[in-house]
Amino acid sequence: MTEGPLSFDALRFGSLKLRIAVLYAGLFALVLAVVVIIAGNGLSRFGENSAARDMASNARVFDEIIELRARQMRGAADVLARDFGFREAAATRDAPTIDSALESLQMRSRTDAAFVLELDGSLLAEGGAAVKSPEALWYALDEGTQHGIIRLGDELALAAAAPIEAPDLIGWLVLAQPLDATEMERLTHLAAIDIDAEVALKGNLPQGLTTTAEGKVFEHETTERFLYQVSELPTLEDGLEPRLILRHSLTATLAQYSSLNYLLAVLAFCGIAAVIGLSWRVARTVTGPLQKLDEATRLLGEGKEVTLKVDTHDEIGRLASSFNAMANAIEEREREIIHVGLHDGLTGLPNRKLFIEQLNLKASRLAEGEQMMVIYADLDDFKVVNDTLGHPSGDALLREVANNLRNQLPDALVARLGGDEFAIKITLDNAKESPAAVAERVQACFERTVMIDGQQAECSASLGIAIAPGDGSEGVTLMKNADLALYRAKSEGKSTYQFFEPELDAQARLRRQTELDLRTALRDGHFELNFQPLYSLAEEKMTGFEALIRWNHPERGRVSPAEFIPLAEETGLIVPIGDWVVREACRQAALWPEDISVAVNISPKQFGSPGLANTILQALSGSGLEPKRLELEITESIFIADVERTLSTLYSLRNLGVRIALDDFGTGYSSLSYLRSFPFDKVKIDRSFVEDLANGGNAHAVIRAITTLADALGMDTLAEGVEVHEQLDVLRREGCNYIQGFLFSKPVAGDQVFDVLGIGHGGERIRVA
Numbered sequence: 001m002t003e004g005p006l007s008f009d010a011l012r013f014g015s016l017k018l019r020i021a022v023l024y025a026g027l028f029a030l031v032l033a034v035v036v037i038i039a040g041n042g043l044s045r046f047g048e049n050s051a052a053r054d055m056a057s058n059a060r061v062f063d064e065i066i067e068l069r070a071r072q073m074r075g076a077a078d079v080l081a082r083d084f085g086f087r088e089a090a091a092t093r094d095a096p097t098i099d100s101a102l103e104s105l106q107m108r109s110r111t112d113a114a115f116v117l118e119l120d121g122s123l124l125a126e127g128g129a130a131v132k133s134p135e136a137l138w139y140a141l142d143e144g145t146q147h148g149i150i151r152l153g154d155e156l157a158l159a160a161a162a163p164i165e166a167p168d169l170i171g172w173l174v175l176a177q178p179l180d181a182t183e184m185e186r187l188t189h190l191a192a193i194d195i196d197a198e199v200a201l202k203g204n205l206p207q208g209l210t211t212t213a214e215g216k217v218f219e220h221e222t223t224e225r226f227l228y229q230v231s232e233l234p235t236l237e238d239g240l241e242p243r244l245i246l247r248h249s250l251t252a253t254l255a256q257y258s259s260l261n262y263l264l265a266v267l268a269f270c271g272i273a274a275v276i277g278l279s280w281r282v283a284r285t286v287t288g289p290l291q292k293l294d295e296a297t298r299l300l301g302e303g304k305e306v307t308l309k310v311d312t313h314d315e316i317g318r319l320a321s322s323f324n325a326m327a328n329a330i331e332e333r334e335r336e337i338i339h340v341g342l343h344d345g346l347t348g349l350p351n352r353k354l355f356i357e358q359l360n361l362k363a364s365r366l367a368e369g370e371q372m373m374v375i376y377a378d379l380d381d382f383k384v385v386n387d388t389l390g391h392p393s394g395d396a397l398l399r400e401v402a403n404n405l406r407n408q409l410p411d412a413l414v415a416r417l418g419g420d421e422f423a424i425k426i427t428l429d430n431a432k433e434s435p436a437a438v439a440e441r442v443q444a445c446f447e448r449t450v451m452i453d454g455q456q457a458e459c460s461a462s463l464g465i466a467i468a469p470g471d472g473s474e475g476v477t478l479m480k481n482a483d484l485a486l487y488r489a490k491s492e493g494k495s496t497y498q499f500f501e502p503e504l505d506a507q508a509r510l511r512r513q514t515e516l517d518l519r520t521a522l523r524d525g526h527f528e529l530n531f532q533p534l535y536s537l538a539e540e541k542m543t544g545f546e547a548l549i550r551w552n553h554p555e556r557g558r559v560s561p562a563e564f565i566p567l568a569e570e571t572g573l574i575v576p577i578g579d580w581v582v583r584e585a586c587r588q589a590a591l592w593p594e595d596i597s598v599a600v601n602i603s604p605k606q607f608g609s610p611g612l613a614n615t616i617l618q619a620l621s622g623s624g625l626e627p628k629r630l631e632l633e634i635t636e637s638i639f640i641a642d643v644e645r646t647l648s649t650l651y652s653l654r655n656l657g658v659r660i661a662l663d664d665f666g667t668g669y670s671s672l673s674y675l676r677s678f679p680f681d682k683v684k685i686d687r688s689f690v691e692d693l694a695n696g697g698n699a700h701a702v703i704r705a706i707t708t709l710a711d712a713l714g715m716d717t718l719a720e721g722v723e724v725h726e727q728l729d730v731l732r733r734e735g736c737n738y739i740q741g742f743l744f745s746k747p748v749a750g751d752q753v754f755d756v757l758g759i760g761h762g763g764e765r766i767r768v769a
Helices: 008-012 016-081 084-092 095-109 134-142 181-188 250-255 258-274 280-301 315-342 352-364 382-389 391-408 435-446 475-491 502-524 561-571 574-589 604-608 612-623 643-655 671-677 687-695 699-712 725-733 750-757
Strands: 113-118 123-125 147-152 155-165 169-178 196-201 217-221 225-232 242-249 371-379 413-418 421-428 448-452 455-459 461-468 497-499 527-536 541-553 557-559 597-601 630-634 659-665 682-685 716-719
Touching (some): 016 155, 016 217, 016 225, 016 242, 016 250, 084 155, 095 113, 113 134, 113 155, 134 169, 147 169, 155 196, 181 196, 242 250, 315 352, 352 421, 352 475, 371 435, 371 475, 382 455, 391 413, 391 421, 391 455, 421 435, 435 461, 461 475, 475 497, 502 541, 541 561, 541 750, 557 561, 561 574, 574 597, 574 604, 574 612, 597 659, 612 630, 612 643, 643 659, 682 687, 682 699, 687 699, 687 725, 699 716, 699 725
Parallel strands (some): 461 497, 541 597, 597 630, 630 659
Antiparallel strands (some): 113 123, 113 169, 147 155, 217 225, 225 242, 371 461, 413 421, 448 455, 541 557
16 A cells, blocks of 8 residues: 655644644743743842832831930930929039939930030030030021931931020030941841941942932942932031931842742743643633733732722632622721721720720830829710610710810820720829819810700719829729729719729729629528517517528628628629528518518519519418518619509519518608509608607608508508607507517527517517507
8 A cells, every 4th residue: 555645744733633732832831931931020020129118118117216216315305404403503504413414314315425515505514425516516406406416426326405494595405326336236126127227427428329319219239239228317416417328138139039930930831731731712711810810919919909800700700709809808807907996986086905005105105203194984874865865866975075075185095995984094294284183174074065966965974093103004004993993983973083092992802802702602601681570569569570681701700781782782693682581581481470470671673683573482382481471671762763664563573462561661752652653561661750759850740641641541651760668659659550670679580589579488479568
């Protein structure tokens, strides 16, 4: 068989598949080569731009550091220049005093030189300073320049000056710190990149640096590539032209990117081998979007805003959409994190975190003799505004208070800590205002009438104040002490202020320990009940007892109810304690004769708890006590919050069969309306009326009116605090049904109730003649 000659084209591209593979391989190789070149150049440009940006940023940091150091030196010099003794020494040319003061100033400000320059340009005191030409400083100081570069011997130094006035200007106090190699090396350690820094005169700049625009980052190549920035420094010496020279090795920076170029080359080779079997269309479809995504990623990494155009709905299109969403989310989240993390969302004021950071910063920089006042403010009756006008009005009030504080206290740092609590930081100038005067001024900022949507709201605040450094040297301690002072201020009434005192901390610790001991007492059974006899004037015998709680502390002994009951009310422990009293009183009363009842006080907070009726029902069923033998004593304060809910609870308790008594009658504001609202079984006349019987006042008439009204309404009356027979006789004449007091017996322990009743001693019960 004879075959035709094999052509060269047929040998190399004999199939369409091979031609597509070779064509795509070549095209892909070309594309990769271009990508590698562009990426390599891009990396180099990125490295150069990044180094230039870092160089510029660090140059600004150097300028700020030098400016900050100058202000610190200026502040230190100003404090001494204002000192009366120093001014007197300068006016009288008292050299020993001046030298001593300058030496102390150098130690405090950590500077190497301090001197006093008189108005005629001569040095009054050198303080270790080798000033080459004092008269050259005079011109700049006379023109009002406060800091700049001077020459100290053969070195350049940063100097700051403060005028000495007694009262007219008599000279200047100058502090100076040489900017030698050691000082500049210390400053370069603060930079984010490796930088060499030097301060030199303009005439001494190296060749090639004098003709370059100052303040700009530029490249200057010698044996290797360097980035330079030359910036002008302020001068305090006439005829001096100091310059700050910063240098960074660009060669060393770019060397870090060389490994990436090698990596790009390796990736290109591997890519060519991997995509030979891919189609040209796939390559064309994938390469373009990936290039755009790569460029967008680089721009995003540089902090620039970038958005990819979505041309397809396949995986590449979804990737571009995800990238756009990610870029937008990153930018938005950064803004939110910065603002939300440091500011209050409602008022725009700094929040607790930022406030405490500022406190710590200022507390660490307090000058000698300087004080800082920290004020913890809590709005009075803010809950009333929310309850009556609504929460939007409450928010509007908070914004109004915040704006007013910003306007009235422009030099203070005002923050909102949350809710209706604000914090204020004020640096005290003892020469102008006392702490009390500042406190009065701040409190006046809160006391005002605010109109909210046509509604009038009264605003005032209670303030707790701590003063640094005496009350603390860090933000958390100062805030804690100010909070303790605020607690004292609120306990003493509204619209007042209190300064922190060490005993407040001790009281807070005692209060916290007492709270912990209360929980332990409830758990371990340290409470017990005493019983106060109730005497019936009609039957002439004991008919019941009032249960009174007592606390036997294992270390402190008997603790007064006046000490722990208010704390239990405040912490909410009164509810479980009150439940225990109900159960224990029913348990013990079940052992008494069937005609003897027991009365139990129900606190307002316990009355408002949803499980009160269930607790009483369980106590009755568990002890076997008849409901009619249990009497619950409540006060008028339960009607303040919600009258309808209160009456509903009272009727549910009445339905259990227990008796309801109104305690401390006559001391509230609407007693008669309460008697009309609910048919109480008994009304207890407050002991204050019984005590007034011997004073010749109108107590007789008040008691007669109460007993007459109660009798008309079908209610019994009981008088508390009966201690003498004269009181008993008056109460008997005025128609009082029951009496209670030390005339018959003090409160007794549970095991002494039978002795009071006389049971076991002939069966006779105590009668009062």
